[in-house]
Each structure stands twice: as C-alpha cells, then as structure tokens.
Amino acid sequence: xxxxxxxxxxxxxxxxxxxxxxxxxxxxxxxxxxxxxxxxxxxxxxxxxxxxxxxxxxxxxxxxxxxxxxxxxxxxxxxxxxxxxxxxxxxxxxxxxxxxxxxxxxxxxxxxxxxxxxxxxxxxxxxxxxxxxxxxxxxxxxxxxxxxxxxxxxxxxxxxxxxxxxxxxxxxxxxxxxxxxxxxxxxxxxxxxxxxxxxxxxxxxxxxxxxxxxxxxxxxxxxxxxxxxxxxxxxxxxxxxxxxxxxxxxxxxxxxxxxxxxxxxxxxxxxxxxxxxxxxxxxxxxxxxxxxxxxxxxxxxxxxxxxxxxxxxxxxxxxxxxxxxxxxxxxxxxxxxxxxxxxxxxxxxxxxxxxxxxxxxxxxxxxxxxxxxxxxxxxxxxxxxxxxxxxxxxxxxxxxxxxxxxxxxxxxxxxxxxxxxx
Amino acid sequence: xxxxxxxxxxxxxxxxxxxxxxxxxxxxxxxxxxxxxxxxxxxxxxxxxxxxxxxxxxxxxxxxxxxxxxxxxxxxxxxxxxxxxxxxxxxxxxxxxxxxxxxxxxxxxxxxxxxxxxxxxxxxxxxxxxxxxxxxxxxxxxxxxxxxxxxxxxxxxxxxxxx
Numbered sequence: 001x002x003x004x005x006x007x008x009x010x011x012x013x014x015x016x017x018x019x020x021x022x023x024x025x026x027x028x029x030x031x032x033x034x035x036x037x038x039x040x041x042x043x044x045x046x047x048x049x050x051x052x053x054x055x056x057x058x059x060x061x062x063x064x065x066x067x068x069x070x071x072x073x074x075x076x077x078x079x080x081x082x083x084x085x086x087x088x089x090x091x092x093x094x095x096x097x098x099x100x101x102x103x104x105x106x107x108x109x110x111x112x113x114x115x116x117x118x119x120x121x122x123x124x125x126x127x128x129x130x131x132x133x134x135x136x137x138x139x140x141x142x143x144x145x146x147x148x149x150x151x152x153x154x155x156x157x158x159x160x161x162x163x164x165x166x167x168x169x170x171x172x173x174x175x176x177x178x179x180x181x182x183x184x185x186x187x188x189x190x191x192x193x194x195x196x197x198x199x200x201x202x203x204x205x206x207x208x209x210x211x212x213x214x215x216x217x218x219x220x221x222x223x224x225x226x227x228x229x230x231x232x233x234x235x236x237x238x239x240x241x242x243x244x245x246x247x248x249x250x251x252x253x254x255x256x257x258x259x260x261x262x263x264x265x266x267x268x269x270x271x272x273x274x275x276x277x278x279x280x281x282x283x284x285x286x287x288x289x290x291x292x293x294x295x296x297x298x299x300x301x302x303x304x305x306x307x308x309x310x311x312x313x314x315x316x317x318x319x320x321x322x323x324x325x326x327x328x329x330x331x332x333x334x335x336x337x338x339x340x341x342x343x344x345x346x347x348x349x350x351x352x353x354x355x356x357x358x359x360x361x362x363x364x365x366x367x368x369x370x371x372x373x374x375x376x377x378x379x380x381x382x383x384x385x386x387x388x389x390x391x392x393x394x395x396x397x398x399x400x401x402x403x404x405x406x407x408x409x410x411x412x413x414x415x416x417x418x419x420x421x422x
Numbered sequence: 423x424x425x426x427x428x429x430x431x432x433x434x435x436x437x438x439x440x441x442x443x444x445x446x447x448x449x450x451x452x453x454x455x456x457x458x459x460x461x462x463x464x465x466x467x468x469x470x471x472x473x474x475x476x477x478x479x480x481x482x483x484x485x486x487x488x489x490x491x492x493x494x495x496x497x498x499x500x501x502x503x504x505x506x507x508x509x510x511x512x513x514x515x516x517x518x519x520x521x522x523x524x525x526x527x528x529x530x531x532x533x534x535x536x537x538x539x540x541x542x543x544x545x546x547x548x549x550x551x552x553x554x555x556x557x558x559x560x561x562x563x564x565x566x567x568x569x570x571x572x573x574x575x576x577x578x579x580x581x582x583x584x585x
Contacts, residue, residue: 041450041490045577067448074448124488124512140490140516142576188435189482193511222485224511277435364444364487383486385439387462 002252004160005227006195009135009249013118021159029059030134031113032147033121035103035360036064040081041141042122046148054089055151061093061112062086063103066360068096071367101332101358104128104216104300108208109332114238115230116247120144120153124219125300125382131211132238133230133248138219158224160195161186162257165202167266172416174310175210176302176380176400179217180271182263184281192222194258197251202265203228208237209306216301217382220278270415272378273398276386290397290413294377295326296389297404298356299363302380303331305338307401312344314405314419315351321411326353327362327369353408365389371396378407423523423545423563423571425502426552427474429538432463434480438492438513441484447491452498459495473500476540478531480506484513493517503542505549507531518567521575525549530558544568 003011003018011019013027034042039062046054054060062082067075079096086094095106104125107113115133119126122144129136139153147153163182183190196218198211206214211228218226228234230248238246272287274280297303297311308330320326328348330336336358339345348355361368363381371377371390376397379389384396399407402416409419440463442455449455460467477496483506484492493516496504503523517524523544530549534540538553547562563571566585573579 037444037447038488038490041494044450048577048581050581066444072448078448078450122488122490124486126488138488138512140488140512140519142490142519143515145577146580188485189508189510192482192508219512222482222510364439364447366444366447370445383437383439385437385486387443388439392462 001256002254004195004255005197005229005249005251006135006160006225007157008251009116009118010155010157019157021157023157024154025157026152026154027118028152029120029147030117031059031061031119032144033061033103033107033119033123033126034144035062035066035123036068036079036082037066038122038141038144040078042144042148043081043085045142045145049145049149051149054091054148057089057091059151060091060148061107062091063095063106064097064100065102065358066364067366068100068359069357099333102300102303102360105303105331105335108132108212109241109334111241111243114243114246115234116249120147125216127218127223127225128212128216128300130215130225130227131208132234133228133246135225135227137225158193158195159258160197161191161259161261162197162199163261163263164200165198165263165265166200167202167264168205169265169268172270172402173268174400174402175206175213177268177271178263178265179214180273180278180281180398181268183217183221183278184271185261186221188220188277188279189222191218193224196221196223196226198228203231205265207306208233209304212304213301217278220382270400270403272403272413273384275384275395278384278398284415287413290376292324292378292407292412293375294369294371295324295404295408296362296369296377296379296381297401298329298331299360299381300331301382302401303329303335305335307380308335308339308344311401311405312347314402314409314416315353316347318351318409320352320408324408324411326408327356328353329356329359331358333358362389378404378413380404423568424541424543425474425476425523426541427476427502428472429476429478429534429536429540430471431478431534431536435482435485436479437486438484438489439486441492442489442495447489450491452494455491455495456498459499468499471499471501474502475500476542477501477504478534479504480531481508483509485510488512490516490520493520493522497522503544505530505542518570519576521571521573523571525560527558527560530560
C-alpha cells in the first residue's frame with residue numbers, strides 16, 4: 001500500500017522500507033527544540049534519566065523567546081537553567097537575547113531544518129517546518145528530554161487528510177486567511193492525530209511565509225503535522241538560508257487518505273476567527289461593528305518580513321485610531337533589521353504603533369500587551385482561547401497582518417479593502 | 423490501576439490555556455501550578471478539588487499548547503484520572519509521559535454528572551458510575567503504559583529499568 005509524504009519521512013527515519021497508519025515506530029531525529037518555558041522541565045527530566053551528555057549537541061536547539069527579555073525573576077531563572085545547561089553540554093544552538101528570535105521563524109531562517117528532516121520541538125507550533133517538506137511535530141518536555149538523551153522519539157504513524165489547493169489568493173489574502181478558512185471548515189479537532197498534506201497547483205502561488213503560516217496553525221485543527229512538498233520555492237529558500245542538503249520525499253500515487261478536501265484559493269476572502277476558538281471563522285460580510293482596543297502584529301504565525309510588509313502597506317501615511325494600542329513585533333533580529341532597512345519600522349512608528357524586540361510575549365498572555373477585562377484585540381497570533389492574552393473576559397480576534405493593520409486604522413474590525421479604497 | 427473519586431465535569435475543547443494560564447508558566451513547580459489549575463474557567467476548582475477526584479470532560483481535552491505544565495498541574499491538584507470523550511494528541515502523550523492516568527470513553531464522559539462517585543479500572547478498561555449504577559467499557563491501557571503510570575512517568579520508568 002502506498003505511503004503519504006509524512007509516512008515516507010517517518011519510514012526513512014525508522015529505518016523501515018514502509019510504514020502504515022497506526023503503526024508504532026521509533027524514529028531517529030534530526031533536530032530537537034525547546035524554549036524558555038518547556039526546556040527547564042526537559043532539563044529536569046534529562047537529569048533524572050542519569051545520562052551525562054546529550055546524544056548530539058549539534059542537533060539540539062534552545063531558543064529563549066517566550067518571556068524574554070525576562071519579564072520577571074522567575075522567568076529569568078528559567079532562562080538561567082537553560083543557559084547553564086547549554087554551556088555545560090556545549091550546545092552552540094542556544095539563542096539568547098540579542099541573537100534569539102521567535103523559534104519557528106528563527107530555525108528556518110538560520111537554516112536549521114531542511115527538507116526530509118524529522119524534528120520534534122517542545123512547543124506545539126513546531127509543526128511550522130512542514131512548509132520545508134520536513135516531518136515536524138510538537139511534543140512535551142518529557143519527550144524533549146528523552147530525545148536529547150537518545151536522539152529518538154516514538155510515534156504512532158498518522159493517517160492523513162489531503163488538501164488540494166487550486167487557484168491563487170487575491171490581493172490582501174494570505175496564508176493566514178487560508179488556514180483560518182480551513183480550520184473553519186474542519187474544526188479545531190478536524191485533523192486530530194492526523195497529518196494535513198497539501199498538494200495541488202495552488203501551492204506555486206504561495207510564498208514561504210504563507211506556507212509557514214499555514215503549517216504553523218495546523219495544530220489549531222488538532223493535526224500532528226502539516227506538510228508541503230519541497231518544490232522549487234522551498235528549495236530556493238533552503239539554499240538561501242544555508243540549510244543542509246535537502247532530501248525530497250513525495251507521496252506515493254496510491255497513498256490513501258482519510259479525507260480529501262479541495263480549496264480554491266481564488267475564492268478565499270479575508271477571514272477572522274472570533275472568540276474563543278480558531279474555528280469560529282467569519283468573513284467580512286458576516287462581521288458587524290466590533291470596536292477594538294489593541295492590535296498585535298507578530299508571533300511565530302505572522303511575524304515574518306512579508307507580514308510586516310503587508311501591515312506597512314496599509315499603515316503607510318495613516319494613523320492608528322485613537323484608543324487603539326498597536327504592538328508590532330518582528331519575529332527575529334534579521335527580520336527586525338530588514339524591516340528597518342526597508343523603512344517599515346518608520347512607517348509603523350509614524351503611524352503610532354509600538355515596535356518591540358522579538359518575543360512571544362502577548363500571544364500567550366505572558367507580557368508586552370496583556371488585555372484588561374472586557375477589552376478586545378485583533379491579533380495575528382494563533383489562539384483566541386479564553387484568557388489567552390490576558391483577562392478571562394477579554395476577547396481575541398485572529399486575523400492576517402493586513403486585517404490587523406486595517407483594524408488598527410479604523411479602531412474596529414475592518415477589511416483591508418475598506419481602508420485601502422477610502 | 424483502580425481509581426475512585428467524585429466527578430468534576432467540564433465541556434468540550436478544554437484548552438491548555440485554561441488548564442494552566444501562561445502567566446503562571448514562569449515556574450514549573452507542580453504545587454505552584456496546581457494552585458492556578460483551571461482558574462480562568464472555574465476559579466473554585468483549586469479550592470474544591472479533593473485528592474482522588476476524577477475530571478470528566480468532552481471532546482478534544484487539552485487542545486492547544488504543548489506545555490507539560492498542564493497535566494502536571496492537574497496531577498498535582500489531586501486529580502487521579504481524566505475521563506474524556508477525546509483528547510488532543512500532545513496532551514494525551516504528555517499525560518502518559520508524566521504519569522497522569524487518562525482514558526477516552528465517550529459514553530462515560532456523556533453520562534457522568536458533577537459530583538457522581540466514579541470508579542475507573544484502567545487495566546481492565548472499566549468505568550463505573552457508582553451514583554447512577556452504570557458501567558462503561560474503555561480501551562484498557564497496554565502493559566507498557568500501565569508501567570509508565572505506575573512508576574509516575576516515562577522518565578522514572580526508564581530510570582527504574584521497567585521499559
């Protein structure tokens with residue numbers, strides 16, 4: 001029986017000629033990732049395993065991104081645990097303030113993941129790297145600890161949903177609108193335990209930023225991983241970022257899928273997920289007057305240069321509405337620098353937005369933009385659960401950078417067309 | 423493994439942000455995390471949960487982030503077992519890895535009511551609602567998972583040489 005793209009990668013990493021859905025395998029790992037929240041727990045568990053050294057210091061990456069620059073003493077101590085461990089284990093892939101970025105933007109940018117890799121990360125959005133043709137999935141700290149010790153992880157081989165993309169997205173429609181639309185179709189557990197495998201002629205019309213964003217939010221549909229085939233666009237990205245030699249896997253023509261979905265990208269409209277689940281999606285014909293108090297543009301979902309360009313196009317020469325706090329967070333130092341050189345930061349600051357050093361901060365309600373009771377935010381982040389960005393009675397509307405920027409200008413949830421056509 | 427306790431019931435899609443809000447993730451101390459468990463959904467949880475109580479929920483329990491702090495907080499709060507219609511996959515894996523007993527049983531999850539006395543025999547895959555006098559079948563844990571839970575988690579089970 002044929003294998004899906006994900007199954008091909010997993011079989012190769014398990015040293016097996018073939019695998020099938022439901023099979024339990026032990027796979028060798030090309031990269032193991034943790035951050036300042038999950039790695040301290042993994043380090044504690046690693047110590048309990050009684051192994052002296054990690055299996056391969058070159059394959060471990062720790063990124064201090066959630067609560068850095070440290071928001072308080074406890075957060076500082078979490079980073080200190082990671083810093084000491086990486087120094088002791090001689091892990092060069094330790095990304096601290098000044099060098100760090102939001103992990104899922106940083107790893108591809110630094111060329112740390114290539115096509116065909118098997119990656120685990122103690123962060124649920126590790127599924128992002130599927131955009132590069134890798135198998136990549138989020139795990140907990142214990143799995144990270146065991147991975148650091150052995151270089152391996154066990155997996156139940158997933159079945160897959162195939163999503164066939166056709167057409168091309170219109171102006172102001174990005175990867176965020178596509179993935180929100182898809183989550184709206186299948187629900188927050190629509191791909192639970194499964195792979196989301198993208199295919200079809202529509203892929204060619206998607207930038208890497210679009211693909212990273214789509215794979216990033218696969219977890220919001222419950223997926224184990226999401227994957228795009230490594231086409232010329234992906235290979236050019238890998239070359240430009242100095243990634244290791246790619247290994248290109250393709251799904252067998254007789255692979256079987258649990259379901260097949262078709263998405264015509266031409267028909268997708270700017271889409272917003274209403275509180276308090278990413279599946280509560282609406283397009284602007286279904287959205288009335290919703291006043292907002294904050295806008296956040298950034299995160300592992302939408303903090304890339306293309307995202308900042310999309311926001312700047314709308315904010316250029318315009319002012320953020322009175323009473324709206326606009327926080328823009330480039331996801332990495334390189335993106336920050338590029339945005340500066342392109343003049344995007346000037347546009348943001350002149351519009352009345354605050355620009356921050358990279359941090360996950362507000363996305364998970366850590367710091368740098370916490371909401372008060374009753375406040376509403378439009379955010380380019382990935383979750384709008386109760387209390388995610390602050391008070392349990394605050395509200396998050398998930399949207400693309402273009403929608404977020406347009407809403408910043410009007411002070412209410414607004415489509416980019418509305419702002420750009422007036 | 424057999425557990426008995428009073429049921430505390432919640433709905434569908436209980437996410438890791440309500441199980442343990444990220445503002446408390448600047449520590450990984452189980453007792454500290456337990457103080458804030460379920461706080462944004464049910465501020466009375468931490469004060470009313472009793473050791474051995476059984477958490478019962480709907481679809482997709484534990485969806486969202488990969489924070490192991492979520493099952494750690496539930497376990498440290500005294501909950502002995504979580505019964506749900508279904509679990510999000512990272513949470514499911516994390517719960518077993520840290521030695522929190524969990525079981526998927528849609529029928530039991532739908533029937534059990536807040537405050538019911540519940541018995542769960544996970545080795546045999548039997549869940550009994552003592553209050554209603556009803557019994558439900560679940561998939562029993564395979565032997566290696568029983569060992570992980572009995573040893574308090576994957577790392578201890580490896581350290582103890584049982585897997």
